[in-house]
Amino acid sequence: MASAEPPAPDLSEALGAAILGSLPPSDEEQDHLAIVRRSAQAEQEVRRLLGQAVSAARASGHSWAALGSELGMSRQAAQQRFGTMPGAGGPDELEGGPHGTVEERWLGPVTAFDEMAELALAGRLGWRTVGAGMLRHRVRRTSTQWEHRRVVWVGATSRYEQDGWEVAVRAFPWVYLVRDTGRPAGEAPGPTLSEGP
Structure with a gap:
């Protein structure tokens, strides 16, 4: 996803804290594979949340063009990426x-x-x-x-x-x-x- 601005520092800190929260403190030996695993889980969850946010915006009447603008992509790219995405609220999804x-x-x-x-x-x-x-x-x-x-x-x-x-x-x-x-x-x-x- 192309973004017009870098992530907010507080958001980056919150994500970092969530990823590292269950791992041993930094003064102990870090399990780098555990960090990779937790980072991948966080990415999947953020993608799911983004899909739900797009679904909610569409249900509230926002156009694909407006969503594309917010996401730093074209209307067509936003529609192709999120129009059939799990978590975007398709007709059979629950x-x-x-x-x-x-x-x-x-x-x-x-x-x-x-x-x-x-x-x-x-x-x-x-x-x-x-x-x-x-x-x-x-x-x-x-x-x-x-x-x-x-x-x-x-x-x-x-x-x-x-x-x-x-x-x-x-x-x-x-x-x-x-x-x-x-x-x-x-x-x-x-x-x-x-x-x-």
């Missing part, structure tokens, strides 16, 4: 929880502008988000009502967990939180829920 025999559906299409209202309505009917894909959420039916919250993915989620929230989905740049209200699920008609793959 980020999130396990899928067994419980009742699950896709909620959508939704955008960053209307998804929280749709999730609130679905939550009152006993549906909770368990995954997110391009313009949709995977929801699971329960017997109780759920609250949904979307926050920017910055740091630990323990401050939310203290208030009873649990992480349902991490879909960069967002973290979707859910909280069981303990009230029985409602029976009113809800959002359009479609059968999914």
Whole structure:
């Protein structure tokens, strides 16, 4: 990726700390292969996060030309690189929880502008988000009502967990939180829920 400016020093420091964090202190002998392995894992994670960020930007209405400009590449290069990338939120991609025999559906299409209202309505009917894909959420039916919250993915989620929230989905740049209200699920008609793959 061609970039117009070098990485921010604080970002480089954070990545370096994350890579070296579990390795022995620098006064001990360094395992260079472990550093290579952790650096490769960090690169894979950053690529996944970038794919999710591009997906979120596209879902919010940003053009491939605008994305290409931010990435220091042409519109066509951005579209070719991220248009079919795992993590870019293709139609069959699902980020999130396990899928067994419980009742699950896709909620959508939704955008960053209307998804929280749709999730609130679905939550009152006993549906909770368990995954997110391009313009949709995977929801699971329960017997109780759920609250949904979307926050920017910055740091630990323990401050939310203290208030009873649990992480349902991490879909960069967002973290979707859910909280069981303990009230029985409602029976009113809800959002359009479609059968999914």
